[in-house]
Amino acid sequence: MNNQRMRLLLCSLVILISLPLAGCWSSKExxxxxxxxxxxxxxxxxxxxxxxxxxxxxxxxxxxxxxxxxxxxxxxxxxxxxxxxxxxxxxxxxxxxxxxxxxxxxxxxxxxxxxxxxxxxxxxxxxxxxxxxxxxxxxxxxxxxxxxxxxxxxxxxxxxxxxxxxxxxxxxxxxxxxxxxxxxxxxxxxxxxxxxxxxxxxxxxxxxxxxxxxxxxxxxxxxxxxxxxxxxNEEELEGLTWISGKGKGGLVRGFDEETGLPLVYEILSMKSVIKSNVEGDRISFDVLIESEGRIAEHWDVSEKEFENGYLKRAEQASEKEVERLIKNVLNKIQHKYQADVSGFGNRLRIEHPRVWEKVKRDWDQTFSEVPIHCEVKLTIKDYGTSDH
Structure with missing residues (x-):
């Protein structure tokens, strides 16, 4: 009886071991x-x-x-x-x-x-x-x-x-x-x-x-x-990326106000903080955008990149360009499309949930009339290997 059980067990083990060798049953040529x-x-x-x-x-x-x-x-x-x-x-x-x-x-x-x-x-x-x-x-x-x-x-x-x-x-x-x-x-x-x-x-x-x-x-x-x-368009999408602060890299092309020559700011990091404000029935937003980057390219060979005056002008020129991008895209999504695709409504929902409950049904329409103030602060942390 014990021998029969042993044979049955061995046969079962052989069958179980053989199954994987049969290949994938559901395979397709x-x-x-x-x-x-x-x-x-x-x-x-x-x-x-x-x-x-x-x-x-x-x-x-x-x-x-x-x-x-x-x-x-x-x-x-x-x-x-x-x-x-x-x-x-x-x-x-x-x-x-x-x-x-x-x-x-x-x-x-x-x-x-x-x-x-x-x-x-x-x-x-x-x-x-x-x-x-x-x-x-x-x-x-x-x-x-x-x-x-x-x-x-x-x-x-x-x-x-x-x-x-x-x-x-x-x-x-x-x-x-x-x-x-x-x-x-x-x-x-x-x-x-x-x-x-x-x-x-x-x-x-x-x-x-x-x-x-x-x-x-x-x-x-x-x-x-x-x-x-x-x-x-691509430029308007750039503006929205700055508002969201979700960009991981990119370039900003500005122009030095003194010389009119182009310079390129390369983004190393960016972040954006959107704050909602409610006064009575009036809703508004403040957006603080900060970024650190480097001078990736400039055409004024007479200036020293490490001189504070030039660096300040380069930061201001880049900030001015980012502000222009943001202003243009806000004008389009608020007044032409009346569509909040940049997360302002979500910030209002988090910070003022009761107000959000009142306006969420027609938020895109409300958003088209909401004042938005943006502040941009760019800091140049790296000048590259050039000394001029």
Whole structure:
């Protein structure tokens, strides 16, 4: 009896040990997969009796055939990716129709970016647009969300056959650490909270210019509608970065008042403190912005960088430029878009919760009339290795 039990135990152990050697049961042969690395969404107006809006979805595929195609000798005309588009009135049926055109199984777990076209973002709210992609289990939640100026599908095209636009867009966001003209990445996971908050917010905008993709400021998403309200250019986005104090690096180009020659202040650190003030029914804000940096470039060879007079002028010239950037963007978001995309409402909610409860329903409208005073203090801590 003991021998039988021992044999049974040994057989069980052999089976258990053998299971991992069988490989991955759910594995998929890579030759049979079409990896979706990027997706774009554009709105079309159908020529039907109902004038129904239709959605054009473009998927950027990498397959065993496309990978390396752009680098093979004698085949430089072949692109390293393949874009396939389908049009329909709902996302899932439209995507399923792509099965009729590709000989690979679509695999979206490596998707990097989702680009939404301008017309679609202005017409439909983003909650509707993104609902399927948020629900889809195969879609990577870390996927980047961008808004295209004009058609989104153009941003998934490149005139260079060895480039893969979806990968380029992802890599371009890494420049956030070195410029104030790029927003921190917004992913599918992060955007859910923004859409549910009822507050206005920003998304990175991108354009295709002569076959080359470029980040071009930010898209303003209105909180009440979750629709695109308009765009901020790169300079205006710089101003907002200073207000938020969330920039990690970047440059400020100023001009010495005495000589008129340019100088460049490089940001080493920045911080911003927003303070809300309430007097009766009157709301106002004070913003204190501080930064430390270095002189990265200057054209006045007659001056000594370490002389106090010159350093003071350089700080003042840089401060004047930052103040100009802030004034311009505040004018636009308050009076043109009437959208608080810079966190003033959140500061009021924290510091004066009772007042916030009264104004939160129509905060964007209230924000458009609120006085905002900004003070900028830049300090040059490093002069580089030059002595003149």
């Amino acid at each position: 890579i030759e049979n997969l079409g990896f979706i690395v990027g997706t774009s969404l554009d709105l079309e107006t159908a020529a039907t009796d109902h004038n129904r809006n239709l959605l054009t979805i473009t998927n950027q595929f990498l397959t065993s055939e496309t990978v390396g195609a752009g680098t093979k000798e004698g085949k430089t005309h072949q692109k390293a990716y393949k874009n396939i588009s389908e049009t329909g009135d709902a996302a899932l049926p439209t995507l399923r129709n792509m099965i009729l055109r590709i000989d690979k199984r679509a695999f979206a777990e490596h998707s990097k970016v989702l680009v939404i076209g301008e017309n679609l973002a202005r017409t439909l709210n983003l909650q509707q647009t993104l609902d399927f992609f948020i629900r889809e289990q195969e879609m990577r939640p870390s996927g980047l969300i961008l808004i295209a100026r004009d058609r989104a599908s153009l941003t998934l095209e490149s005139k260079n056959p060895i480039d893969i636009p979806a990968f380029q867009l992802l890599e371009m966001t890494q420049g956030h650490d070195r410029t104030t003209k790029i927003l921190p990445p917004m992913t599918l996971t992060k955007i859910q909270g923004k859409l549910n908050s009822g507050a206005s917010f920003l998304l990175q905008s991108v354009s295709s210019i002569k076959g080359e993709i470029k980040f071009t400021g930010a898209a303003v998403i209105k909180g009440k509608t979750n629709k695109l309200g308009g765009f901020l």
